[in-house]
Amino acid sequence: MTAQLIDGNALAAQVRAEVSHRVQALKARDVQPRLAIILIGEDPGSQVYVRNKVADSEQTGLAATLERYPADMAEADLLARIAALNADDSVHGILVQLPLPRHMDSHAVIEAIAPHKDVDGFHLASAGALMVGQPGFRPCTPYGCMRMLESIGMQDLRGKHAVVIGRSNIVGKPMALMLLAANATVTICHSGTPDLKAQTLQGDIVVAAVGKRRVLTADMVKPGAIVIDVGMNRDEAGKLCGDVDFANVKEVAGWITPVPGGVGPMTRAMLLVNTIEAAERVSR
Ligand code: GUN
Numbered sequence: 678m679t680a681q682l683i684d685g686n687a688l689a690a691q692v693r694a695e696v697s698h699r700v701q702a703l704k705a706r707d708v709q710p711r712l713a714i715i716l717i718g719e720d721p722g723s724q725v726y727v728r729n730k731v732a733d734s735e736q737t738g739l740a741a742t743l744e745r746y747p748a749d750m751a752e753a754d755l756l757a758r759i760a761a762l763n764a765d766d767s768v769h770g771i772l773v774q775l776p777l778p779r780h781m782d783s784h785a786v787i788e789a790i791a792p793h794k795d796v797d798g799f800h801l802a803s804a805g806a807l808m809v810g811q812p813g814f815r816p817c818t819p820y821g822c823m824r825m826l827e828s829i830g831m832q833d834l835r836g837k838h839a840v841v842i843g844r845s846n847i848v849g850k851p852m853a854l855m856l857l858a859a860n861a862t863v864t865i866c867h868s869g870t871p872d873l874k875a876q877t878l879q880g881d882i883v884v885a886a887v888g889k890r891r892v893l894t895a896d897m898v899k900p901g902a903i904v905i906d907v908g909m910n911r912d913e914a915g916k917l918c919g920d921v922d923f924a925n926v927k928e929v930a931g932w933i934t935p936v937p938g939g940v941g942p943m944t945r946a947m948l949l950v951n952t953i954e955a956a957e958r959v960s961r
Contacts, residue, residue: 680904680930683825689942692824693737696949700738703956710956711740712770712796712948713762717755717781718748723774730772733945739952742768752781756789763791769956770796772948793958796951799847807854814951819852821943822884822905823859829932831882831903834861840877841865842893842920843886848907852884868892885920895925903932907940 703710712734716727727743734741746755755773762771771794777783787795792802798816806813815823826832839861843849853865866876868887877883877897885893886907898904908920919936927933934940 680927680933681829683829683905683932683934683939685821685825685934685939685942688825688828689821689946692943692946693733693949696737696739696946696953699953699957703953703960704738706960708956708960709740709767710738710770710953711742711768712772712952713768714741714743715746715755715758715771715773716743717746717750717774718778720776723776727774729945730948733949734952737949737953739949748778749780750778752785755781755786759786759789763789763794766959768794769959770794770952772797794955796948796955798851798951804846804851807851807858810858814955815855815947816847816851817947817951818848818886818907818940818944819855820950821940821947822852822907823855824947825905825934825940825943826859826882826903829903832859834859834882837881838862838864838879839882839884840880841884841886842870842873842877843867843884843888843907845886848886849884852886852907856882856884873897887920889920890918891922892920893926894922895929898926898929900929901931902929904930904934905940906934906936908936909941 700710714727714730731741731743762768771790773786787799792800795803795814798814803813839856841849841853844867853863856863864876874897878899880902882903884905890910904926906919906921910918912918917937
């Protein structure tokens with residue numbers, strides 16, 4: 678059996694088109710949705726990410742302003758800048774690119790963002806809202822994974838067993854909560870879970886979000902399962918690859934997301950969804 682591909686590029690293009698429509702509707706009411714992005718320091722990976730976020734925003738008609746500060750910026754100055762953006766009604770979403778320089782307390786910085794502008798979904802208020810089923814912003818990566826499941830008709834997961842490998846605060850944990858909210862039975866594991874294979878073989882849906890190559894191999898996958906690969910790694914040849922042994926797992930799974938071209942573009946697209954949502958909420 679060869680799995681069907683869940684094409685993240687194609688689905689992300691569809692999501693961006695939906696966002697564009699919503700942007701136009703707000704602009705027709707004289708509201709220009711705006712995302713403020715803060716980048717501190719010169720981390721090369723972060724520079725690529727923020728450049729993409731600005732380009733994605735502008736492509737959909739969202740205004741994006743990128744503020745760059747030196748790596749030795751004082752935390753108090755950053756907090757003051759966030760407070761000013763919180764108070765600025767022309768700014769609907771605020772994103773502080775992570776990782777921050779080591780002298781800064783990431784938690785304190787994230788908590789300084791007004792929850793109604795927390796388009797990353799990293800604030801405690803956003804995490805709490807997800808936990809108790811209240812409206813709030815969902816972290817973009819698991820939110821994009823849920824959208825991928827919906828795209829193949831998997832919105833109600835009643836009777837389905839989902840296995841999440843990885844327990845990060847921005848992917849594994851919120852992913853598990855979103856799957857639960859969609860009525861799945863959920864098992865959450867980490868890379869050191871004893872007999873991980875016994876767990877993953879139970880999964881009608883398996884989400885791999887560890888950040889290590891070949892965490893999920895073909896022998897660990899139930900035939901026909903849906904496999905979502907959140908990993909972003911490099912193989913021996915320096916080529917981008919996920920956590921899933923794609924070449925072999927695709928012969929067992931029913932559906933699979935590729936890397937690149939899977940969860941990555943969806944994560945980017947869901948930031949735009951959160952940003953337009955933030956602007957719509959304050960403009961109702
Ligand atoms: N660094 C890597 N990914 C992300 C993300 O999704 N949001 C922020 N703020 N920083 C990141």
